[in-house]
Amino acid sequence: MKNLQYILIVFLMLFSSKEILAQKDSIALQRQARKLLRQGNELYSKKQFTDASVAYQKSLSNNSNYDKASYNLGNAFYQNKNFKEAVPQYELTAKTAKDKFTKAEAFHNIGNAMMEQKQYQPAVDAYKNSLRNNPNDDETRYNLAVAQKLLEKENQDNKDDKNKDNKDNKDKKDKDKKDKDDKNKDKDKDKKDGDDKDKKDDKDKDGKGDKDQKKNQDPKKDEKKEQQKPKPQQGKMSPQQIKQLLESLNNEEKKTQKKMNAKKAKGKKVKQEKDW
Known part of the structure; x- marks a missing residue:
């Protein structure tokens, strides 16, 4: 029984020592922070x-919940125009701060950083959160009014751009439709012109056919006209003329044969040496 009590006392002493050391370390870290x-x-x-x-940042490495260090780090980032990096530090302060005044300042600065980045909707939300924690801050109220006005203008500009895009798309569709209609009209006109031409050709053919038909309707008249035309008389050639004609034909035949031989010679391919 005594041994058990002794063990418990030793255990309590060790536990208390560790707790004391941890507290000392924590205090030392806070002091360093x-x-x-x-x-x-x-x-x-x-x-x-x-x-x-x-x-x-070194201060926060010793005490990660040190809201003053995170808030001031946000301010340092803001002064260096690192607005995007400043926002998370202000958000950490707004989350960990215990009094409303500190929360209000953190949200106010979030709004300012968002305004610098032209992110007007988040800026409006941040200023509203700031006023919820400190309704009497006239500077935050003024910044909120400016942010709301800029947000309204941004929305209007976006709406105008959208309407312009819709109008441009409508104009393009109307132009495409007009071009298509004009093209179809041209096709219809070409088709109509073609039909009119075919009709004219058929009419011309029909007219010619009528003439031919009328011409063939009176064969006796044609025969009579044919009889009226003077018939060529069959001429008689002397032996001298016949001899000259034969010689001429013979000469022409020789010329023709000579030309044929020349063409055959020209058509033969010349054998060329290979260049490899």
Whole structure:
């Protein structure tokens, strides 16, 4: 029984020692975090915003829930125009801060960072959250009015652009439809012209046929006209003329044979040497 009591006492002493050491470590980290915060503030006051942001980040590495360090880190980012990086720091402060005044300031700065990025809807939301925590802040109320006006203008511009795009699309469709209709009209006109031409050709053919038919309707008249035409008389050739004709034909035949032989010679391919 005594041994058991002794073991329990030793265990309690060890546990208490560890808890005390943990508390000491936590206190030491918090002190270091505050020290780094003060260093960051001095650098910030000298407008050395990059060095200040490094000090604030070191402070947060010792105490991740140190809302003052995260808020000041957001300010350092903001002063360096790193608006996108500043927003998460302000959001962390708004989440961890215990008093409404600090929350209101964090939301106010979120709104300012969003305005710098021309993100007007998130800016409006941030300013509204700031006023919920501090309704008496006239500066936040003024910034909210400006953000709402810019958001309204942005929405109107987007609407106008959309209407313009719709109008352009409608005009294009109307133009395409007109071009298509004009093309169809041209086709119909060409078809009509073709039909009229075919009709004219048929009419001309019919007219010619009528003439031929009328011509063939009176064969006796044609026969009579034929009889009236003077018939060619069959001529008589002398032996001398016949001899000259035969010689002429013979000469022509020789010329023709000579030309044929020349064409055959020209048609033969010349054998060429290979170049490999």
